[in-house]
Amino acid sequence: MSGYRMEGAGRPDRSQPVRFSFDGESYQGYAGDTLASALLAQGVTLFGRSFKYHRPRGVLGAGVEEPNALVSVIRGPGRFTPNVRATSVEIYEGLEAVSQNRWPSLKTDVGSITDRLGMFFPAGFYNKTFMWPRSFWEKVYEPAIRRVAGLGDAPTEIDPDRYAATYAHCDLLIVGAGPAGIDAALEATGTRKRVILIDEQNELGGGALSDPALNPWLEASVRDLRAAPNVQILTRCTAFGFYHDNFVGAVERLTEHRADIGDGPREKLWRIRAGEVVLAQGAIERPLVFEGNDTPGVMLASAARAWLLRYGVAVGRKVVLMASHDSGWRDVFAMAKAGMSVAAIVDVRGTVDQALLDSAAQLGITVHLGSSVIGVSGRHAVSGIEVAANDGGNRRKIACDALLMAGGWTPTIHLWSHSKGTIAWRDDLGAYVPDKPNENVRCVGACAGKWDFGSGVVVPALPTPRDPTRIKAFVDFQNDVTAKDIGLAVREGFRSIEHVKRYTTNGMATDQGKTSNLNGLQLASTALGRAVTEVGLTTFRPPYTPQTFGALAGRAKDALFQPTRKTAIDGWAEENGAVYEPVAQWRRARYFPRGSEDMHAAVNRECLAVREGVGIFDASTLGKIEVVGPDAAEFLNRMYTNPWKQLQPGRCRYGLLLKEDGFITDDGVAGRITDDRFHVTTTTGGAARVLNMMEDYLQTEWPDLDVWLTSTTEQWSVIALQGPRARDVIAPLVDDIDLSAEAFPHMAVRLGHICGVPTRLFRVSFTGELGFEINVPAQYGRAIWERVFEAGRPHGITPYGTETMHVLRAEKGYIIVGQDTDGTVTPMDAGIDWAIGKKKPDFVGKRSLSRPDIVAPGRKHLVGLLTEDPDVVLDEGAQIVADPSQAVPMTMLGHVTSSYWSASLGRSIAMALVAGGHERMGETLHIPMPGTTHRAVVTGTIFFDPEGSRLNG
Amino acid sequence: MLLIHCPYCDEKRPEIEFAYGGEAHIARPHDPSTLNDEEWEGHLFIRSNPRGRHHERWRHIHGCGRFFNAVRDTVTDKFETTYKAGEPRR
Structure with a gap:
């Protein structure tokens, strides 16, 4: 119990107490607190257990970079969010949070046995140990490992929330509303530019929120920005990815911070296209690598400053700074001036700026130069540290309850790197900074490596008199990667930083290495004996911080996941008890059960009805393409394997379509309506693909052909009437077409009217029976279907679905492209080479039919x-x-x-x-x-x- | 998401309106039967796959429907130019 609330400091509103719970225990904070600040103020140090060793962990940072303090937030059924950072969770009345990765409780965790056995769990441990015997992996090792390892639990219930999405366009998008981002926005206030300023936090200001001296400037600036008509401000909005052509994805959290979430959407996905992007994402302080640096109570100096000056929480009653950089000195000076007790400053450097030493002396802070922390005592909270000179001598112990680390700064170049901007190494910063842009984007402020934090040195790991192979000095806190793991990876032969990363898992946790990447790189560089620039940097990928699947999916889930296409006759099928199946994006009636019939019984009955009487089937989903023009026949002749030029108007032909590689890609019947007009049908699933293929050849290979292609799939309803009684059913309904077998033979098409509605009446069959396919304009589809059905009653007309259609066509050996073929089947393989026009000099795929393999x-x-x-x-x-x-x-x-x-x-x-x-x-x-x-x-x-x-x- | 200039619409539109169409300027032989197996294999399967400037086809499938050609850098993903089908290689 070391942290406490500092009277008079910080922004949370002391007049608005807020009650919440953590691991079932009730706490009080104030409006404006995060879960971490409110708990730190209550003296809580232990927030979670680590990923691999189950070590007790506290708070390291004060923002989204936090690797340790991951919690789950529970908001009732289906509203369970694991792995959120306590440093970013705003508290509200009734907030319920629980710690993770511990059993039975946070303080007594059985899994921490792995920590005591740490010598048996080196890098690559899983790969090395659990490979043998192979059959044990699935049944024994993996389930056991999964119980102990891993971060929070996955939610088990369906997410009841809604998620919104929107597009936005602007001239200038500014990501990050710290001082640099605010300045960039202020510059644009007097212009005609449309500006969007986004920040992931609850209020604008970034680092300025931790510097009370900047308060007046901040308040005035925010007022000016809010008053500017051309500036749109989005808070609690995280730009998570930067994509081509200045396209930025961002998620705005609308309800996470509210006690009453109302009934609006939980989050909103912003897809922003910007003329120019300004990245003002700031920089993240780096931890130092030494034994015990993961003990609860060891945290970044900048974080401790933010907890005090922004949130009014002192993280300890007696703190020590371990620094390799000036910025930490300034942070503890600010804390000391605000009333905190700073016991000592330890700096690995032998000399520092005299002004820093003077200030320390004035504040009565003991300074140990050329020294390092070599050990931390306390398991659930820091109780003291051991310090030694860099040569190992002069060891002494210092009592303290918090240890602050100042290891220098890493510019947040994530989005810059997503945009494929190049980066350059700065030796003086020990960090990569943005170099050449690949988009219309620039970085400003600390994000560009420009800061007034002073200077420092880069040390991969602090010197220690102890055997470095026997200590746990953490690099990646979230994935439990230690300095010796990285050394081991290099000794075992990994040279590429991308391989070191994957072998050790450094930087692969949900924080994506925000605090660990550069320390890992420095350690690998030292172990390899090569310059950092030769070792390279691992790739940054979206998202910058974890985002919910809900936000990315938006409304595209459940019934809205993809469109459901319905024919004009679909409603009749529904009213008549159809059981549906999805075919491409259509829903099609699969069978029409009567009474208690199962599918087998219904399909048997439907099949016999077609063979013995007459059946009616909705074939409207067939793809249909109208091919029109003086060269229509020539075009089809080149596309399909069959000959088309001699086909007379009023006749139909089965068409077989190959790809240029000779394999069957589609088939269907086409009817010649007039000399220059064909009604071409395709498979239900192939309609769009075939039209695209036809357009491709027409536009790019044979632009000289005078042909127009139009998709007419949804213009025609198609009623298939099949069976020996089919003609009897429609005879009374059609008076301008001679339906006799002589006048209207199989594979013919006639234009006329049915019930007074214009029709293209095809005499075709996919059942082997006498059959018609009645094409009528879609708006008449259901009416004609009902008239035909009524007319069929005396003949025992039976509606049938796709299952019966499949059985009937299989009885006749008619293939379904994509079921009986799979993209490697030629016409000869399928036994339908009769459909190839032997005399044709060429058609798509012809040359391939004589390839050696074919x-x-x-x-x-x-x-x-x-x-x-x-x-x-x-x-x-x-x-x-x-x-x-x-x-x-x-x-x-x-x-x-x-x-x-x-x-x-x-x-x-x-x-x-x-x-x-x-x-x-x-x-x-x-x-x-x-x-x-x-x-x-x-x-x-x-x-x-x-x-x-x-x-x- | 890329912005692509359709040379027919003369507008820059989002990538989701377009469909990629493979390498450009691979004309179908006038009479494929005159090609031997090796030449036909080259036409069917062999593509340049360059690192850098790539001539490729796109279709403004959810727009005007036209196929056109583009030069795109496969490293930076930047479009250098787009031009109508049938125009000479750039």
Whole structure:
């Protein structure tokens, strides 16, 4: 218990007490406090347990750089947020926070045994130890490690919050509202520029908030900015990523700080496109590396200053500074002047500016130059330190309850680096600073390495008389990486800093190495005996600080995750009990159960109804492209494998589309409406892809062709009427088209009217039965469907869905591109090379059909499979082997692509891609499935009505 | 997110309006049947994949729908220029 509230200091409003809880215990702070400041003021030092060793940890920083004090915030069902930094959590009445990574309690943690066994847990420990035996990894090691390691728990319930998103455009975007950012914004107030100023904190000011002398300037500046009509200010808003062309992503937290979250969105994602970006993100102080530097109560000097001067909290009753940089001296001077007791200043440097020594003398602070802290006593809080001269002599102990570290400053160049700006090493700062921009962006203030903190020296690790291989001096607090881990990585042969990072996990925690990257780099550089600039720096990647998935997903979740496309007839299907399945982005009726029917029963009934009477099916999702122009036939002739030029108006043809590599990419029926107009259909999922491919060839290869392409998928409703009674159903509804078999044969198209509505009536079949596809303008789709359905009642018309459609087409061996083909199947492989116009000199993919691999023997062919046991329906995707008794790994011949129960045939049917399949007719193959291996005979793919006589009924 | 200048619309628009179309200036041979297997393989599969200036095709798919060519630096991701299909290589 060392911290306390300093009367008269800080910005939290003492007239507004706020009650909150931490680990179930009730505390009081004030409006304006963070969780960390309020707890520090109550003397709390222990905030969490570390990642790997479960060491007790306190607060290191005072902002988003905090690696140690991670907590979970609980706000009721579904509102559980792990791994938030206590230094950034604003308290509100009733806030409930809990510590993490400890069991059974924060003070008594069983997992900390790993700390005592630390010698057995070096860098790369998991990789080295748990590799053997292999089977143990999944069942024993990983679950055990996961219980002990890791940070906070993942939420288990669905997030009930909403998240908003917006776009913004401005001439000038300023990230960071410390003095440098505010100055940049003030400069623009008199201009016509649209300015957005964003800051992650609750109020503007940044570092100035920890410097009461700047208060008057800050208040006046904020007033001027708020009054400026061209400046938009966003607080509690984190710019997390800088993307191409001055595009910055930011998340504004709208409710996290409020006791009553209301019913508005929790966070808002800002996508900001800026003419110019000014980065004023400031700099983060670096810790020093020495034994015990992770003891609760050891923190950054700048953080202690912020706790005191911004939040009115003294972090200790007797503090000591360990410095390698002047800035720490100034911080403790400010603290001493505000009433804190500073016991000593230890500085690794042998000499410092005389003015600093004079000030220390005036304030009565003992100074130890050329010395370092070599040990810290106390487990849950600092109780004292041991100091030695840099040569190891003159060891002495100093009693204190907080130790402040001043290791120099690291400019926050994260967003600069996201924008691919180059960086330059500054020896005097011991840090990288922005160099050449890659976008219209500049850095100002401490972010650019410009500060008045004084100077310092860079020490990878403080000198110690102890054996450095036997001490734990932390570099990355959040991932528990010590100086000796980095030395070990180098000794084990890692040379690239990117490899050292991954092997040791330095900088890979949720803080992304904000306090550890440069110390790790210095240590690696020293161990490698190479200059820092030769070792390089690891890559900065978004997000700058962790962001919620909710903010990034926005409204795109659940039903709004992607559009659900519905046909004009969808409502009828819904009213008639359809069970749906998603197909591409469409929802399609899969089957229409009657009473208590399951899918199997419903599909059997629907299949028989089509074969014996008539079925009605919504085929509106078929892709449709209107190909128009004097060269329309020539264009299709070049695109599709089939010949088109001789096709007469009023006739249809099955079209097969290859990619230039010779593999099937789509198929469909096209009808020639007039000489210069084709109605082309594509697969449901392929519509956009095929149109894009056609546009590509038309625009870039054959711009001389006079052709226009228009997507008409959603313009036409398509009602498929299939079965021997189909003609009888529509005959009374159509009076201007001769429906007789002679006048209107299979694969023909007629223009006319149905129920007075203009129609393109196709006589086509994907079932093998007499069939029509009634195309009507979409706005008439449902009305015509209902009229046709009524007219069909006397004929027992049965609505059917995609499942029945699949069975019926499989009975006929009609392929589904993407199911029976997979992007490596040629027309010959699929047995549909009859669709290739043999006399055509060229079409897309033709040349590839004679490539050596395409004509080589042993390719997989599409064949039929009939199981020996007719009741067995094979699993789609099941593998096929010739000899099931062969040793594993077996030689796979192929897999089952389509498999159904055929009610018409009273047995199962299947199609499969099988190596050399066309030469295996009659051969028995084996299909291993869970529990048993099935035998099946290779056949052709047409199982039903092989002569096709029913089509012409 | 990139801003891309469509040479047909003559506007800089966000990347999400566009679709990438692979390397540019790879014309389909007038008569592919005259190419031997190696030449056809080169046409189908072999691409320059440079570090630096890259000629590539884009389509303003959620805009005017036109294919056009661009020169983009594959290191900096900067567009040097965009120009209409059929215009000479820049």
